[in-house]
Amino acid sequence: MSKKSGFLSSSIGKKFLMGLTGLFLISFLVIHVTLNSFIFFNDGGATFNAGADFMAHNPIIRILEIGLFAGLLLHIFQALVLTLENRKARPIGYAVVKGSANSSWYSRSMGILGSLLLLFLVVHLSNFWVPTKVAVFNHTAHDTFAGMKAVFSQWYFVAIYLVGVISLLYHLLHGFQSSFQSLGLNHKKYTPLIKALGMWFSIIVCLLFAAMPVTMFLGIIK
Amino acid sequence: MSHGNMNLTLKVWKQKNKDSKGRFETYDAKGISPDMSFLEMFDVVNEQLISSGKEPIAFDHDCREGICGMCSMYINGRPHGPKGGITTCQLHMRSFNNGDTIVVEPWRGAAFPVIKDLAVDRSSFDRIMSAGGFVSVNTGNAKDANNILIPKDDADTAFDAAACIGCGACVAACKNSSAMLFVSAKVSQLSLLPQGKVEKQDRVLNMVKQMDEEGFGNCTNTGACEAECPKSISLENIARMNREYLGASFTQNKK
Ligand code: HEM
Ligand code: SF4
Ligand code: FES
Numbered sequence: 001m002s003k004k005s006g007f008l009s010s011s012i013g014k015k016f017l018m019g020l021t022g023l024f025l026i027s028f029l030v031i032h033v034t035l036n037s038f039i040f041f042n043d044g045g046a047t048f049n050a051g052a053d054f055m056a057h058n059p060i061i062r063i064l065e066i067g068l069f070a071g072l073l074l075h076i077f078q079a080l081v082l083t084l085e086n087r088k089a090r091p092i093g094y095a096v097v098k099g100s101a102n103s104s105w106y107s108r109s110m111g112i113l114g115s116l117l118l119l120f121l122v123v124h125l126s127n128f129w130v131p132t133k134v135a136v137f138n139h140t141a142h143d144t145f146a147g148m149k150a151v152f153s154q155w156y157f158v159a160i161y162l163v164g165v166i167s168l169l170y171h172l173l174h175g176f177q178s179s180f181q182s183l184g185l186n187h188k189k190y191t192p193l194i195k196a197l198g199m200w201f202s203i204i205v206c207l208l209f210a211a212m213p214v215t216m217f218l219g220i221i222k
Numbered sequence: 223m224s225h226g227n228m229n230l231t232l233k234v235w236k237q238k239n240k241d242s243k244g245r246f247e248t249y250d251a252k253g254i255s256p257d258m259s260f261l262e263m264f265d266v267v268n269e270q271l272i273s274s275g276k277e278p279i280a281f282d283h284d285c286r287e288g289i290c291g292m293c294s295m296y297i298n299g300r301p302h303g304p305k306g307g308i309t310t311c312q313l314h315m316r317s318f319n320n321g322d323t324i325v326v327e328p329w330r331g332a333a334f335p336v337i338k339d340l341a342v343d344r345s346s347f348d349r350i351m352s353a354g355g356f357v358s359v360n361t362g363n364a365k366d367a368n369n370i371l372i373p374k375d376d377a378d379t380a381f382d383a384a385a386c387i388g389c390g391a392c393v394a395a396c397k398n399s400s401a402m403l404f405v406s407a408k409v410s411q412l413s414l415l416p417q418g419k420v421e422k423q424d425r426v427l428n429m430v431k432q433m434d435e436e437g438f439g440n441c442t443n444t445g446a447c448e449a450e451c452p453k454s455i456s457l458e459n460i461a462r463m464n465r466e467y468l469g470a471s472f473t474q475n476k477k
Binding site for chain 2: 006007010011012013014015016082085086088089090091092093094095096097098099101102103104107108110174177178181182183184185186188
């Protein structure tokens with residue numbers, strides 16, 4: 001036991017947890033983006049609502065949801081611990097820093113991108129997760145698709161969602177491949193594949209997410 | 223050969239000792255040959271300072287040929303200056319232009335306190351090495367080196383890791399002041415070879431523990447260390463150390 005707590009309080013252990021929770025959150029994104037893409041059937045939300053209804057009532061999904069929130073909270077908590085420790089590791093900074101010479105801006109901005117994501121998630125959950133929970137609690141039917149249309153008829157929500165998706169894009173562009181390195185997986189043959197997969201995954205998922213508010217706002221999805 | 227000498231402005235960090243507050247001081251470097259190394263330029267400036275009765279700028283150096291790792295200078299926002307794959311002593315003044323202003327700072331990090339001006343205390347690296355950066359050998363006659371067969375690939379990878387000169391540019395470059403590239407190079411160089419394998423679990427656990435105690439930050443895989451390392455030490459070493467650390471943490475058969 002003491003050995004295990006030693007691992008998790010070490011710098012490498014903390015990064016390990018960061019990588020694991022990050023990959024776990026990515027696995028959730030796969031399901032989330034797939035189900036939401038049902039709106040592109042453009043059938044007035046019939047397929048999408050059936051899927052959403054299944055997700056809202058299936059007991060296995062309900063249990064996984066608890067895991068998802070636990071994973072997210074762990075990810076955020078670890079991010080905070082790491083960021084604070086890293087600040088302390090350089091009490092006096094440089095006057096001139098040329099970071100662009102050695103690394104990408106988004107790899108150096110994971111904390112800020114993550115904080116933007118967190119702010120977005122607050123808005124996002126209050127838009128969709130809260131109304132669904134209220135409906136399930138009251139045993140009333142809930143038209144999630146209609147809820148989406150209502151939210152995305154307002155330009156400022158569309159804008160907030162686009163900022164959220166762009167933050168996610170850059171968070172993932174670094175995070176996807178970074179999590180493999182944190183878990184100790186770096187291989188001459190597979191690492192280039194992981195990097196390519198991470199890039200395409202991030203771009204495709206974020207394009208699909210971005211298309212949802214935009215197409216609804218423009219009235220393409222009715 | 224010389225394409226005409228240059229006049230430069232230097233903004234250099236001056237700090238009396240570990241406990242005092244430092245500040246930037248501006249110096250004129252006149253008549254600098256483009257064929258000089260960056261350290262020779264500092265020698266010229268220091269000669270002028272001494273002959274005019276002023277205090278010279280303190281900086282670390284030793285071999286002046288890129289192998290000792292002493293010449294720590296953070297030049298215009300990058301460790302060892304604008305060129306990749308070299309140390310400050312290997313940087314020539316032809317990499318700058320007449321009239322340039324050059325900002326020179328010490329390595330920054332809680333684990334690298336400033337001793338004076340540009341010289342920093344890197345004994346945190348020494349303590350990490352003492353914690354596990356060695357192989358234990360019995361005294362007595364040395365065995366014939368070729369008794370132990372080593373696959374060529376392993377020997378090459380270990381040698382690449384062993385090229386690390388302990389300069390600390392990786393820490394200086396990292397936004398988190400993480401020492402992962404240095405420590406992983408030292409862990410890899412030993413654990414890849416049969417002589418080092420027997421102690422690899424203790425080694426990685428002890429060296430990482432010491433690294434954390436010294437107050438280095440946590441790696442976020444930005445890759446700045448690899449890009450700025452004068453010996454191009456690979457990030458693969460960090461992944462190897464992460465794997466070894468995970469394995470050792472959960473399988474080491476000790477209390
Ligand atoms: C859907 C939501 C999210 C996903 C899919 C996600 C994914 C990831 C991944 C894969 C990593 C890389 C882990 C590693 O390098 O080992 C990561 C790192 C990080 N995340 Fe997130 N994250 C999400 C939300 C957040 C939030 C809400 C925050 C902050 C409040 C945050 C802050 C960070 C920070 C600071 C890092 C550290 C950078 C690093 O260590 O490389 N993330 N994230
Ligand atoms: S890994 Fe590279 S930058 Fe870091 S101490 Fe070794 S030689 Fe210097
Ligand atoms: S003085 Fe030895 S590496 Fe520069």
